[in-house]
Amino acid sequence: MNTFIHDLIEINRYQPNHLLHILRAVQAHYHYIPKAAIEQIADLLAISRTQIISVIEFYSFFHLTPQGQYEILISDSITDHLLGKHELAAYLEEQLNLKIGEVRADGLVSLANTSCTGLCDQGPAGLVNGHALPRLNKPKIDQITALINQQTPLEAWPQELFQVDDNLIKSDLLLSAPITQGEALQSAFKRGLKETLNELDISGLRGRGGAGFKTATKWKFCSEELNDERIVVCNADEGEPGTFKDRVLLNSYAHQVYEGMTLCAAIIGAQKGFLYLRGEYLHLYEKLEAILAERRQAGLLGLNIINTDFNFDIEICLGAGAYICGEESALIESLEGKMGVPRNRPPYPVTHGYLGKPTVVNNVETFLAAASIAVNGGDWFASIGTDKSKGTKILSICGDCAQPGIYEYPFGTDIQTILDDCGASDVLGVQIGGPSGTFISNKEFSRQLAFEDLATGGSFIVFNEQRNILDIVNNFTHFFAHESCGFCTPCRVGTSLLKNQLDKIVDGHGSAGDVVALEELCQIVKKQSHCGLGQTAANPILTTLERYPELYQAQLKKISYEPGFDLDGALETARRLAKRDDAAAHLAQVEE
């Protein structure tokens, strides 16, 4: 172990910022992080062991106890549920002779649930040692079981098991006409960097992650900060369940995304950039590294980019299973090798970001659009869309529709048009913007895709009339409780209370007052939480409670209350000891 860790730390240049890289490598090698490794890493990086332990316990893909040599994770997203995840997971448990959440006694394989893997258009999906397994079915599970039992190394598994498709179905402004390599940089330098920022301003481009802050303003603020060093970060921690468009953009448009980052660096005066790639997209890592190398070779990265005195380079940092790292300040903490806990603001990342330096954090799609705008000009982009939402939006459409995949639409498109295009019929409702967004019913399909109406980071999940709304809400509410970072009280405790209260109602134990209590709890979690996760965690309940109050009421028992304490259950031990089971040995839960 000694040499392995030592070499690893040396490759990472003894940088504590690289803790996630290092732990990923240790986890991949040993299938857990051994205690001795923690001590050695702490020693070599000169950081405390507690910092390492806290990072291990924060991220879902790190473990303090041994996992199987084949670590299998099953995506627990609602979209996987729609595609039969439950039945398939049960089959997998049976074949592997192992329950979800366990490591098999021979140590060969472990099985667990994981949050959305970004393969919602090709689920049910899973991961084996971090590598994506799309379109799982019973024959594939038989095949995987055999490969595991024969201890076939992962490299020798048939490639088709790992084949991830783009499913790019509808292109518009951006996807139909990608730029050529270097085109945006050439245009920007020719036009002038200030003038290019002005074009970006004219374009009206707003951040594509969901929040919609104006991109030109963010870049301008960052460029005005007095500091020798500035940082560009591309947020590819696409964790919102139901979203997968960044996966496709990085698989097929990576050059343009990198070019958008480089453009940003030229404009704001940055020399260092990061692509923060969610751990679930490990399958893209090598390809993305190769494209970086290609761009360095072509003079589009590194020193003297396109023969100017502009220097800039990009490093890829892989996440390790934490939805919260999509929040920009949590992402920066993670880049620094720490737990992904959102920072207090102000200061904002544009003034104090990565290592305290002014930092621009933008979504993958934002950089892609910015590169196109640098080539085609601001008016080209602004001529499409609505008053407050210019240009197009790339959607990840999944759920109950004939053709799930990637669709690009001008802002202002109504929901019915989108549903018609993807072949959705008998629609009950659509979850727009993922669990943190809005559930709209089939009476609202004339509403529009736009920041001023229905904003989305890209997630668009269709549900047909056969689906049970409470199952959907339950899945989302459990998701938030699982992903809460735990920093602030209202979210840490509140999301778990929400989960328990909703379970109580869904399981039929709710009585009069329980829906009111649920709503009251929603309001406090929404209002008092520290960051966007907590502030939106109650949205699945609130948006469905508003539309379908009768569904919740119908779950309630017709009694005034049910005690949280199981009175009769508590007597079980006493009954066993007394060897009694007569009527007098039982207590009614509620007096009739």
Add this chain to the structure above:
Amino acid sequence: MSKTITIDGQIIPFEEGQTIMEAATEAGVYIPHLCHNPEFTPHGSCKLCTVNVNGRTCSACTFPAMEGQQILNDAKDINEDRKKITQMLFVEGNHFCPSCEKTGNCQLQAVAYHLNMLDDHFPLFYPHREMDASHAEVLIDHNRCIFCTLCVRASQQKDGKDVFAISGRGINKHLIVNAESGLLKDSELKATDQAAHVCPTGAILIKRTGYQIPIGERIYDHTQIDQVSLNSENLQHDN
């Protein structure tokens, strides 16, 4: 002319760089808090100090005071939310005041009284949490930890050590100790360290001192936490 903010109608001066909490405390205005202690870098996690600044919810301990801010602090709905947040802290751990040796000296309990908290309101989690009695002089009862990180900060910022950290995610957050064994006895902690005395609840206790002051004669038995807090924090400030 000095700059001012307005809290509940009262005009309060502040200096550039001060937080709302700092300006308020100096002016004798109490804003409830648990994770905040003026001796350490503010953390902003307990959310007890939530105030309404120009219509927006902010944490007073981390949010900078800025000219002209209209702040609501001692308002009915805000105190109602603070009470619920306090109740969340109670149900999350195992807090049994009558059997806790910190009773009467406990800030969690005192804030609860101040906010007129009469019940737990939410269902109790009854989590299974350990105790660490390994250290000769200091005890950790994890049942009462509220993750305020004051011990973490005190150890790093005052004691020049790094004895504590908060680990885990979400509802599984927990306090860990910097020792290969994970036990307090093997850490660098001394009973004289600030970190051993800063806990606002009964999670970190000095052994064999619990009942030196009888119940009924303790800090919060006769004085509300707002008065105690303002007096002690302004005293620290004057020093």
